[in-house]
Amino acid sequence: MALLLHDYFRSSASYRVRIALNLKGLPYRQQAHHLVKGEHRAPDYLGINPQGFVPALADGDVLITQSVAIIEYLEEAYPDTPRVLPATPVERARVRSLAAVVAADTHPLNNLRILKYLQTELGLDEAARTAWYHRWLKECFDALEARLTAEPDTGRFCHGDDPTLADICLVPQIFNARRFAFDLSPYPTVMRIFDAAQALDAFVRAEPDRQPDAE
Amino acid sequence: MALLLHDYFRSSASYRVRIALNLKGLPYRQQAHHLVKGEHRAPDYLGINPQGFVPALADGDVLITQSVAIIEYLEEAYPDTPRVLPATPVERARVRSLAAVVAADTHPLNNLRILKYLQTELGLDEAARTAWYHRWLKECFDALEARLTAEPDTGRFCHGDDPTLADICLVPQIFNARRFAFDLSPYPTVMRIFDAAQALDAFVRAEPDRQPDAE
Numbered sequence: 001m002a003l004l005l006h007d008y009f010r011s012s013a014s015y016r017v018r019i020a021l022n023l024k025g026l027p028y029r030q031q032a033h034h035l036v037k038g039e040h041r042a043p044d045y046l047g048i049n050p051q052g053f054v055p056a057l058a059d060g061d062v063l064i065t066q067s068v069a070i071i072e073y074l075e076e077a078y079p080d081t082p083r084v085l086p087a088t089p090v091e092r093a094r095v096r097s098l099a100a101v102v103a104a105d106t107h108p109l110n111n112l113r114i115l116k117y118l119q120t121e122l123g124l125d126e127a128a129r130t131a132w133y134h135r136w137l138k139e140c141f142d143a144l145e146a147r148l149t150a151e152p153d154t155g156r157f158c159h160g161d162d163p164t165l166a167d168i169c170l171v172p173q174i175f176n177a178r179r180f181a182f183d184l185s186p187y188p189t190v191m192r193i194f195d196a197a198q199a200l201d202a203f204v205r206a207e208p209d210r211q212p213d214a215e
Numbered sequence: 216m217a218l219l220l221h222d223y224f225r226s227s228a229s230y231r232v233r234i235a236l237n238l239k240g241l242p243y244r245q246q247a248h249h250l251v252k253g254e255h256r257a258p259d260y261l262g263i264n265p266q267g268f269v270p271a272l273a274d275g276d277v278l279i280t281q282s283v284a285i286i287e288y289l290e291e292a293y294p295d296t297p298r299v300l301p302a303t304p305v306e307r308a309r310v311r312s313l314a315a316v317v318a319a320d321t322h323p324l325n326n327l328r329i330l331k332y333l334q335t336e337l338g339l340d341e342a343a344r345t346a347w348y349h350r351w352l353k354e355c356f357d358a359l360e361a362r363l364t365a366e367p368d369t370g371r372f373c374h375g376d377d378p379t380l381a382d383i384c385l386v387p388q389i390f391n392a393r394r395f396a397f398d399l400s401p402y403p404t405v406m407r408i409f410d411a412a413q414a415l416d417a418f419v420r421a422e423p424d425r426q427p428d429a430e
Contacts, residue, residue: 050361051316062305066319069311076304089291090277096284101266104281108323117350122337135332146265 003028004058006049008035009211012107012172013067014055018211019168020071022202024081028057032213035112068103071165084165095159098147098166102173106140110176133180140173141187148189156196163197171197175208218243219273221264223250224426227322227387228282229270233426234383235286237417239296243272247428250327283318286380299380310374313362313381317388321355325391345395352397355388360402369404371411378412386412390423 005021005028007014021028033040033054040052049056049065056065059077064070075085085092108114110133118124118132148154158166174194177184184191197203208214220236220243222229236243248254248269255267264271264280271280274292279285290300300307323329325348333339333347363369373381389409392399399406412418423429 050365051320051358053320064305064308064312066312066315068319069308069315072311073304073308076307089288090279092291093279093284093288096287097279097281100281100284104283104319104323105266105268108319109329114324117347121346121350122339122343124337128337131336132332135336143266150265 002058002060005030006033006045006054006056006058007031007211008033008040008054009208009214011035011054012111012176013053013103015172015175015206015208016067016103016168017055017057017070018206019171019203020074020084020165022205023084023163023168023200024074024078026074026078026081030212032211034213068099068165068169071168082162084163084168086159086164091153091159094151094153095164095166098144098158099169101140101143101147102169105143106136106173107176109136130180134182137173137177137180137182141177141184141190144170145187145190148193154189154193157193163200163202167193167197167203170194171203217273217275220245221248221260221269221271221273222246222426223248223255223269224423224429226250226269227326227391228268228318230387230390230421230423231282231318231383232270232272232285233421234386234418235289235299235380237420238299238378238383238415239289239293241289241293241296245427247426249428283314283380283384286383297377299378299383301374301379306368306374309366309368310379310381313359313373314384316355316358316362317384320358321351321388322391324351348395349397352388352392352395356392356399356402356405359385360405363404363408369408372408378415378417382408382412385409386418 003026005017007030033045040054046052048063051065053065055067055070056063057070064073071084075083085095115129118129148158153159155161157163158170171194218241220232222245248260255269261267263278266280268280270282270285271278272285279288286299290298300310330344333344363373368374370376372378373385386409
């Protein structure tokens, strides 16, 4: 087995994949592409991944892109590793749906290319960019707190007592929220689950500041 | 079986689910929630789906939200219906990754709540909103055209010769592009696949203008 993760320490989509690899106990090498310096737009990387995004996971000769697709792939290609999706279709749907609140409804609005567009194309100042960022964080955490508090399948983690894809998406989003000084105190259930995740080495080792390319 | 789809004719995430249900031959009822009139924010619907988004699929007593999670659920819960994901982990990853170029990287930037924010909070005029919309469409179709042209698994459809989740996400995005007068002529491979999909009744019947709530 030779897994190579193309990543960037501060990319929260990369962070998700690092957590999943750690939870599954799958060893991997890392190759960093500095997004702020534009290294993901270098011709050699575009030859690997034409979209120029991280993460991308090379598994031998195969390249998989898109963080959630990578994690679903790991779940299917390495079935003897700890699962990050539950067993039944209804439970799996709940986990995928919670994950999508972050991965589809929130993170795409707040990533680097969007913040750059707001600054350079729309000329928004820092206060207006922060208002944008916080608006979508608020919608995200309002939705997650409501669901996680109301739905009976919530346990120690987002779904039951073991970490799943939902927690894998949640934790990096909380790191983003803190970096942008977003107030998380209205979200006690979310933060209880965050604390449970941060008690696990698999989550801690995946943190941005612990990566080889961290600044 | 009693499937009830909470949808809106113009919601492209709802449109994805309609295509999947049609491809699988699963009968369903529809309950429309008029997004522009704010009906998705009515208390009775928030009681069903606290996030207030469409689509949501009720399967008996269970409610599933998030379009891709719903389609993955249908794939797992109704295994005797036509598949919209291929068989092997590598192939499934490719389809999910192509789908995510639309469902994660593009559509969340261009949906109604974002266009409203651009207009009311940022005060952008129509030209600036269109420039925003077209920017992310261009990144989306540039990426898809490059991949679909280069990757050997592309067939009559995005992956092989049968429709998959990737086509289910692609077709509504092309309807959006046309509605916003985006030039699709630089994307011959994408449009060849679009034409193949539009030859199928399952795609045609799911079109926005053919829904009971169409205006």
